[in-house]
Structures are given as structure tokens and as C-alpha cells.
Amino acid sequence: MTTNTTDSMPRVDEYRTSVDQLHFSDEAKARMVERLAAAAVEDQQKNAYVTPVHRRRHLPLAAAVSALAITLALGGVAYATGALVSLPQFIAHLFGNEPQVEIVDKIGRPVGVAQSMSGVTVSADAIIGDKSNVAVVFSVAKDDGTPFEGIEPLDGGLLPVGFSESIDVDFPLVTKIAQGMGATGSSYFYDADPSDNAIQLVETRSYDDLGNASLVGRTMTARFEDLKLYGEGEPVVLAKGRWSLSFPLNYEDASIELPIGQAFELATFHEDDVANTKDEFAPIQATIDKLSVSPIALHLSYTANQKAAWTSGESGQMSEHDSKLSDALLGVRVAVSLTDGTTVEAESYGGGAISADGDVAHCETNILFSQILDLSEVASITIGGTTIEL
Amino acid sequence: MRQTRPQSHADAKAQAERLVGTYADTILRLSYTYLHSTADAEDICQTVLLRAMTSAPAFSGPEHERAWIIRITINACKDLLRSAARRTTVALEATGEPEAPEESDGTVADAVARLPHDQREAVYLHYYEGYRISEIASLVGASEAAVTKRLSRARAALRHMLGDQS
Known part of the structure; x- marks a missing residue:
């Protein structure tokens, strides 16, 4: 940034040089990065569980969508071993004793969308949403059938793991430009069944100004790279590789x-x-x-x-x-x-x-x-x- | 007009790395300008950047984001100055041990440090950050006339302290 002023300050170059000399050490910056990342994830986790409602009837989004994925696996989507919850059981668990099949019927099921790399298969399992908002659950499963080890859930059940990732929806360019469209979102890992070989990743995206456009029917492309476990010290790579999944957002607008x-x-x-x-x-x-x-x-x-x-x-x-x-x-x-x-x-x-x-x-x-x-x-x-x- | 909250831990770390790399030194320098000390700089930096990661508004561009960071840093520094519970000691492990410039009589840094808070603030934002007077007025919540006067007085005081060398 440059300064244009007609009134000069005495020895201004010396002043700027002296201020330039004031900086954090690389070690201090690295320390701050670790603390900030941990604090931000913790803050996000708290926000995800901010409202003390009846858990039995209204599961947190992560748990609910993951449970949907497991339930839908009964319909023929082979993605994970371990105990599966039956559809009636799931509905009873999610909504109490009065099944609300209308919602389940609106779930999208991207059957067969999966990619294996480095002994880990990432698959897209369930989609729920409306015109402007979507939640997609992916499963990340070890191909050898054994559970991921060494992952201790955080308070609230989220897992301290993450991908480097990008999520894109193929809206027409004219829509993107005309609407100035952009996304807000979040993602988090959850373990629907600690005894099985899979963990679940929930991605949510909201688009603020779609106009007459809709997420329904568009194609989502999710790219993931290197699954890492975070904690004290350097992150541990659980699975190295790149996974890319494209699938249609074929769900029914539930709004x-x-x-x-x-x-x-x-x-x-x-x-x-x-x-x-x-x-x-x-x-x-x-x-x-x-x-x-x-x-x-x-x-x-x-x-x-x-x-x-x-x-x-x-x-x-x-x-x-x-x-x-x-x-x-x-x-x-x-x-x-x-x-x-x-x-x-x-x-x-x-x-x-x-x-x-x-x-x-x-x-x-x-x-x-x-x-x-x-x-x-x-x-x-x-x-x-x-x-x-x- | 939108903002994206941190996503996975990897995203959060990537965002933290970008924010620390871009703004940590600016926050340190601004904090030093207000507090005349680097002892609380890392805490202020953590506070400001965590807010940027968790509750910042949508930014229209890098300049908007930078202005927001500076404004929140100024507020944090003023809060600290106003606080009756101003800490006199800080746990060693909580400090960044930043490399502060040596102060000595006769340096321009020493002379600026001797200016009143509002003049130091104006000098830093104008002569180091490069903000125009109207922009500084918005950032610090003062009128343009007040900022102009602060800069004028600061220049006069510096000329006096530095022996009118310009």
C-alpha cells in the first residue's frame, strides 16, 4: 500500500523500516496456526450442537444424515460393513414412534458413486436438501474391513480428521455471473458405527442468491486429498491420495x-x-x-x-x-x-x-x-x- | 456478501495459515502502536483471527478483510487499555516472544512511541499502512477533521523531538 500525502513526516522511511522490524517469529506463527485451527474447529463443533433439544427425536445433522446413509444401504448400496439399522428402526430412532416416511422418500441416493485409492474407498451415499441448501453424506471406508484406529471423537462426537477438499456444483456460468453466486458451508466427520470400517463425512452447502436456479438436478463434484488426523503436533496422514466423485444431486426438494x-x-x-x-x-x-x-x-x-x-x-x-x-x-x-x-x-x-x-x-x-x-x-x-x- | 466458516480441520488449518501469514505481523505492529508493548500481542492476534475464522462478515475483497482485521484489532487494543483488570504479567508460554525493535533515544520509533495514543494511531495507519485520512476516520470512528489534526500535531511534535529533520 502506498502513501500519498503532501505533508511529510520527518524520517518517514526510517519509521517504516523500524516498524518492518517488528514481527512474530516463525515459531510463534506456527504456534498460532495450530491454536487457531483447534479453536475454530472447537467453535464450529459447539455451534453444531448449540441447541439442547431431544436428541432421540432430533439428531444432530451429522448423525441424522449418516443414519440415513446406513439405512439406505439396505436398498442395495454396498458401501460399508458392520451393523446396519433397518429402515423402521432408523425412522423410529430419528422421529420417535411416528414414522415420517415423507422425508426419507426425498433423500437422494447416488448409487455406485465411489472411488478407491490407497486402500480407502470414498463413496457418496445420501443427499437431502432443498433448492438452495444441500447436505451430502459420504462414507470413507477402509478396504481391508478394519476400523480406523487412533481416532478419538471430540466432545459432541465429531472426529478430528479432515481432507483437503473442494466442492463444486456445475451451475451454468451465466447463472454464476448473473447471480454473483457463492456458497457457504461446513463439513465434518462423524462415526455412525465405531465398530465398522467406515467413518462418515457430512458436507453442507448453502447458495444465497440462486435466483430461479436450483441445486436439484445439478452435478456436484467433490475432490478430496489426503485424509489426516489432527491433534497435538503435526497431522498424521491416515490415507494418502486423491479422490474425485461426481454425481447428480437427484433428490426431492423437501422444503x-x-x-x-x-x-x-x-x-x-x-x-x-x-x-x-x-x-x-x-x-x-x-x-x-x-x-x-x-x-x-x-x-x-x-x-x-x-x-x-x-x-x-x-x-x-x-x-x-x-x-x-x-x-x-x-x-x-x-x-x-x-x-x-x-x-x-x-x-x-x-x-x-x-x-x-x-x-x-x-x-x-x-x-x-x-x-x-x-x-x-x-x-x-x-x-x-x-x-x-x- | 457471504462468508464461509471453517470446514474440516484441514480447512481450518489452511485458513489459519493464510490469516496468520497475512495479518499476524500487522496485528502485532498495530498492537504495539497502541499498547507500547508486545506482551499481549499474541493473545490479541489469536482473538482477532479466531473471530475472523468463526464470525467474520462476508468480505468484498482483500482490502475489506484487511480493514475489518484492523478495526477489530483497534477495538481489542482499546478494550485492553480500558480494562481495569489490565494484566501486568503474562505467562511466558502464552507470549509470542516477538522480535521488538530496539528503542533508543533519538530514533524516530522512539519519538513516535512518545506521541499520544490517538496520534500514534494516525501516524501508523497513514504513514505505514497507507490509509487515506477519510479511511482512517472510518476505521477509528473519528471525523476526518480530527484525524487531520492528529496527524498535523504528530508531525509537529516529531519535528520538535527529532530536531526538525525531514
Whole structure:
């Protein structure tokens, strides 16, 4: 970055040189990297299990989708040995004593999508989602039939292992450009059955501004490289190689449309910005333009009564004002009330799309749940203080 | 307008490596500018970069991300300065043992270090980071006139302390 100023500072070059000399050692940076990675994974894990609902009836997303994969294996997908859960057993476990086969029927099953490398087979087993959000479960299985050893689950059940990975969906380029499309997502490993030779990888992706496009029917390509175990010290390579799987996202959109037109109030997202943001923008009232909910996510479009007057200049640097405005406009918090009295909370994490339109802003966001919801057991959804009955 | 949270541990580590490589020294330098000490720099760095990994907004580009990092670092430093429980000691293993420049009378670094906080802040952001006055005003929550005045006073003080060498 260069400085252009007509008022010179005495010995400015000497000042810059002296500041340049202030730096962390390589060892300190390496230490920070390890701590940050561990803390970020821990934070993510906590968020994945943030809501204390009835586990028996509403499994965490990882467990639920993995269980779906195992169940669906009964239909002919050979991917793992070990105990399989029957479909009735699974449904009873996931949804209690009243099977909700409607959801299971909407699961996509990419039969036969697998690649073996270095004695490990990665296969895509189950897909659930809606137009803008998708969760895919992969199994990672040892070909010799023995379990992965030395992997101690973290609190909450996630495994401290990971691939280097890339996930892509073949949306037409024109869609990507026109919609400015991008993905938010997460991935985590889970062991549905510690006694078998497989562990499960759950990938979730949300697309904020697909317009009329849909994930359903597109092709997903997942590329994975080197399965590693993380812990103290250097990561341990459990399986070295590259796995690439392409498969159609052939599942049934499990979402339902909800009534629209309600007013609600946006929440601020960053704790440190609450005071300043409220001074400048709050309370921002908004009206719901489109609302749908699926077992894994809520999709919301709304018009906010706030002019999206961006102030960022030619430098391309987003101004303080714009940053706060973006945070304020996308600050959506949701609470899903279930018929059994429990509540599942979720928030947008600041992701979404904003389009300025005169004195208002049109916004769109996806809010991914940490658990699979049985929509027949959702009593109401509260968005920014406004409750919508189902 | 979107953000991506860390995914697998491998992703988290890759993201941590990028953030540390890109911003750790900037955070250290900014922390030193405020605190006149490197003792808390690694803690501040961890705090800021963890927020970047777990709860940052969507960034419109590298400059937006850099500005956000700087703003959060400034807030963290000010919080530390304001804290009544300002730590006087830090566990050795928790410090980064960064290589701080030697201070000595007569150096420009020493002279800048003697400036008031708000002037040190303006000098660092303008003359080292290269931000324009309007950008600094946004970053620190001050008016452009105030930032201009701080820079002017800082230059005058430095000329005085350094014997008017320019």
C-alpha cells in the first residue's frame, strides 16, 4: 500500500523500516496456526450442537444424515460393513414412534458413486436438501474391513480428521455471473458405527442468491486429498491420495413454502458492533417476501426499510459504514418451535445477498439448521420477533 | 456478501495459515502502536483471527478483510487499555516472544512511541499502512477533521523531538 500525502513526516522511511522490524517469529506463527485451527474447529463443533433439544427425536445433522446413509444401504448400496439399522428402526430412532416416511422418500441416493485409492474407498451415499441448501453424506471406508484406529471423537462426537477438499456444483456460468453466486458451508466427520470400517463425512452447502436456479438436478463434484488426523503436533496422514466423485444431486426438494408479508426486525450480528450499528441503522424493520423451510434450512427473502447506500470509494476497500450496514441488513435470527415445546435456534452468520433499491434493500439469506427437522413437528418459526405459525 | 466458516480441520488449518501469514505481523505492529508493548500481542492476534475464522462478515475483497482485521484489532487494543483488570504479567508460554525493535533515544520509533495514543494511531495507519485520512476516520470512528489534526500535531511534535529533520 502506498502513501500519498503532501505533508511529510520527518524520517518517514526510517519509521517504516523500524516498524518492518517488528514481527512474530516463525515459531510463534506456527504456534498460532495450530491454536487457531483447534479453536475454530472447537467453535464450529459447539455451534453444531448449540441447541439442547431431544436428541432421540432430533439428531444432530451429522448423525441424522449418516443414519440415513446406513439405512439406505439396505436398498442395495454396498458401501460399508458392520451393523446396519433397518429402515423402521432408523425412522423410529430419528422421529420417535411416528414414522415420517415423507422425508426419507426425498433423500437422494447416488448409487455406485465411489472411488478407491490407497486402500480407502470414498463413496457418496445420501443427499437431502432443498433448492438452495444441500447436505451430502459420504462414507470413507477402509478396504481391508478394519476400523480406523487412533481416532478419538471430540466432545459432541465429531472426529478430528479432515481432507483437503473442494466442492463444486456445475451451475451454468451465466447463472454464476448473473447471480454473483457463492456458497457457504461446513463439513465434518462423524462415526455412525465405531465398530465398522467406515467413518462418515457430512458436507453442507448453502447458495444465497440462486435466483430461479436450483441445486436439484445439478452435478456436484467433490475432490478430496489426503485424509489426516489432527491433534497435538503435526497431522498424521491416515490415507494418502486423491479422490474425485461426481454425481447428480437427484433428490426431492423437501422444503415447504410459508405465508409471507409479515414484518420483523433485523438483529445485529457482531457483538462489538451492536452499539454503533444500532446508533446508525437500528431498528431496521423488514417485510418477508419469500419464506420456505426444509428439514435442513430456512430460506428467507425480505425487503428491509433501510437504504443500502454504499459509501466504499474507488479504493475498493469497504468502508466502516458499509461493513456495518451489510452486517445490519443480514442480521437474521431464527427460532424454530417444535410441537414438543423445544426450540431450535439458528442465525444467518452474516451470509446473504443484498440488492439496493431506492430507499429499501432487498435481501436474501439461507439459515442452515444444526439438525434435521421433521417439519410435521414444527409448530412455528420466529424470525426477528415475529412468529409464523405452520 | 457471504462468508464461509471453517470446514474440516484441514480447512481450518489452511485458513489459519493464510490469516496468520497475512495479518499476524500487522496485528502485532498495530498492537504495539497502541499498547507500547508486545506482551499481549499474541493473545490479541489469536482473538482477532479466531473471530475472523468463526464470525467474520462476508468480505468484498482483500482490502475489506484487511480493514475489518484492523478495526477489530483497534477495538481489542482499546478494550485492553480500558480494562481495569489490565494484566501486568503474562505467562511466558502464552507470549509470542516477538522480535521488538530496539528503542533508543533519538530514533524516530522512539519519538513516535512518545506521541499520544490517538496520534500514534494516525501516524501508523497513514504513514505505514497507507490509509487515506477519510479511511482512517472510518476505521477509528473519528471525523476526518480530527484525524487531520492528529496527524498535523504528530508531525509537529516529531519535528520538535527529532530536531526538525525531514
